[in-house]
Amino acid sequence: MTAKTTDNKLLASKKKAHMKAVSIILPILIVTFIVLLFNYRGISKAGEAPGLVEGILSKCPNKRNCVCSEHKDDAKHYIDPIIIPQNSKVDTFPLLKNVIREMGGNVQVESNNYLAVTFTSSILKFVDDLEIRIDSTQKVIHIRSASRVGYSDMGVNRKRTELLKKLFNNEVSKANKSLDTPPKNGSL
Numbered sequence: 001m002t003a004k005t006t007d008n009k010l011l012a013s014k015k016k017a018h019m020k021a022v023s024i025i026l027p028i029l030i031v032t033f034i035v036l037l038f039n040y041r042g043i044s045k046a047g048e049a050p051g052l053v054e055g056i057l058s059k060c061p062n063k064r065n066c067v068c069s070e071h072k073d074d075a076k077h078y079i080d081p082i083i084i085p086q087n088s089k090v091d092t093f094p095l096l097k098n099v100i101r102e103m104g105g106n107v108q109v110e111s112n113n114y115l116a117v118t119f120t121s122s123i124l125k126f127v128d129d130l131e132i133r134i135d136s137t138q139k140v141i142h143i144r145s146a147s148r149v150g151y152s153d154m155g156v157n158r159k160r161t162e163l164l165k166k167l168f169n170n171e172v173s174k175a176n177k178s179l180d181t182p183p184k185n186g187s188l
Helices: 003-046 092-102 156-180
Strands: 066-068 106-110 114-120 127-135 140-147
Touching (some): 127 156
16 A cells, blocks of 8 residues: 555545534534524513613613613714604604504503613514613714624614614604694685
8 A cells, every 4th residue: 555545545534524523513503502592582682671761761881782862971882863853743752652562563662751672673572672761851862772682783773873863853744844834725
């Protein structure tokens, strides 16, 4: 037997051992990943929104999956609040709740100036919290949106808050226009 044949047999034996190890380790990793996903989903469903802390929305944790308009000093998580138009004749709270429901949100907690809402992802059923605090003296609506589990959310919470702002502002404009339009044909 030549050295080349021995090397080829040794190489084939190593490849076979490597493939066997991969065929054992890969399924274990896949099962572990799936178990972790379901575990995170369970943790996500069991949580709740942090609520108000000393009358304001809580700060975001040091994770990329949260945005908040209440804390300007946290530039990484800061978003602008919704500005309530000074001349608006619309009751903003019911309008805001309708927009949130149309977006797929479920109101969990409601008080006179606070809403805690949940959104559930369509595929893995992870739960995110959206919190709203209306500051009528400053004429702003503060927003905090965060994932309950994980580190990153691929920008989902930021996109959700931007969509909420856009839809809410559109609805306020429509409602104000309808209130400003005089009745037709002298009807009341």
